[in-house]
Amino acid sequence: MKGNLIIISSPSGGGKGTLIREILRSMNDITFSISYTTRPMRAGEEHGREYFFVDRPEFERLISEGEFIEYAEVHGNLYGTSREQVAKIVESGRDVLIEIDVQGALILGEKVPDAVSIFILPPSFPTLRTRLTMRATESSGDLQVRLRNSFDEVMQYNKFRFLIINDDLTRAVNDLRTVINSERHRTDRQEAEIRGILDGFDAELHQFAGE
Helix, strand or coil: CCCCEEEEECCCCCCHHHHHHHHHHHCCCEEECCEEECCCCCCCCCECCCEEECCHHHHHHHHHCCCEEEEEEECCEEEEEEHHHHHHHHHCCCEEEEEECHHHHHHHHHHCCCCEEEEEECCCHHHHHHHHHHHCCCCHHHHHHHHHHHHHHHCCHHHCCEEEECCCHHHHHHHHHHHHHHHHCCHHHCHHHHHHHHHHHHHHHHHHHHC
């Protein structure tokens, strides 16, 4: 059985990164797809852990080679999802989480219609502003850009299959875990296992009928 492609998106400061870390820590058979970006590395980040940090010429070379399932320019920086990386994980039977901006999530959702798209909604604009300010990873100008863009981003919520309001971390993590587990138990995702069980029923009934 193939794994699920799980798209998790929100405006900057929505808390998607924190939720993903909790899910990776607490669930089995799930991993994280590391995206490429041209944005500068922040304090505490590592190349190949949060992102693959590349310059614009390298990113454009990867585009020309067809490396990305999707890519987009967001807040002045390029972001892209590796086609090969995602395919290998899904084919191995593991679910793969992709942390992605709203623009990229919508593009990816169109290209992979059976992907599980989840929007993380902050409980209020003041909460979002506080989170962005407290993390202190953007300049004043970048912070204002992200805040201005947040309204357009949250208005895209209805284009996602699921929505989680991130007002309480424990509840939001439990909600996200519930969505992932529910997708794993969809009937159409268990056809091989179901068929094996039904074949067993069929064999037993034929034997029973012959007694």
